[in-house]
Amino acid sequence: MAGADALAALLATRPENTDSTLADLIRDAGLELLLEPGRALLDQAGATVFRIQGVKDRDGYQLLTVDGTSLSLSEQWFNSEYLPDPQLIPQEQDAPTGVFPASVGAATCLESDMLTWRKIPFAHPPRVGDLLLYPNTAGYQMDSNESPFHDLPLPPKVVIDHIDRPRPRWRLDRHFT
Structure with missing residues (x-):
């Protein structure tokens, strides 16, 4: 899994001992998630x-x-x-x-x-x-x-x-x- 699908799967993960997703925990904590997409932007773009x-x-x-x-x-x-x-x-x-x-x-x-x-x-x-x-x-x-x-x-x-x-x-x- 790569790119946006990988991020979506990560944010949908439910950490141990909680019913909340990682996305919910980040939002509830008032955090702003910033990403540097790097290689994901160029996935399969060159050889x-x-x-x-x-x-x-x-x-x-x-x-x-x-x-x-x-x-x-x-x-x-x-x-x-x-x-x-x-x-x-x-x-x-x-x-x-x-x-x-x-x-x-x-x-x-x-x-x-x-x-x-x-x-x-x-x-x-x-x-x-x-x-x-x-x-x-x-x-x-x-x-x-x-x-x-x-x-x-x-x-x-x-x-x-x-x-x-x-x-x-x-x-x-x-x-x-």
């Missing part, structure tokens, strides 16, 4: 995509390198509690299936430049040229720490607009180029 540029076999797993840095996924860099598992988008539609664990490293020479230290169980073997899609990364995660480290270009920002009225279908934010 981060990296191309796999290297695959190394390790003892029981693979280490992937991608065409980005850990700064492209800020919360990975901050060791956050929010760590989305990337989805593998293989180039070959007939790729073998199974469990193929891999960690994801980034494109710099720093050993700490990892996007995903955990071993992610992919359903297909990751290969050079495949894509890794990190879902739901718009809220506080996409690019707050990006820099052109090692002269790597900043990832493009693309907006896909699903509104029916006439407007551009995409735009590149010139601020980030």
Whole structure:
């Protein structure tokens, strides 16, 4: 449960030893509840995509390198509690299936430049040229720490607009180029 539904469920909760909801208790106490919605406003609004540029076999797993840095996924860099598992988008539609664990490293020479230290169980073997899609990364995660480290270009920002009225279908934010 996320967003407004999560808040509604929380406020409808009845704390132990009371018949009142949390919303009633807050109101009866004369308190004003202020919220900073943060990530909830951008729920499912963005994704981060990296191309796999290297695959190394390790003892029981693979280490992937991608065409980005850990700064492209800020919360990975901050060791956050929010760590989305990337989805593998293989180039070959007939790729073998199974469990193929891999960690994801980034494109710099720093050993700490990892996007995903955990071993992610992919359903297909990751290969050079495949894509890794990190879902739901718009809220506080996409690019707050990006820099052109090692002269790597900043990832493009693309907006896909699903509104029916006439407007551009995409735009590149010139601020980030």
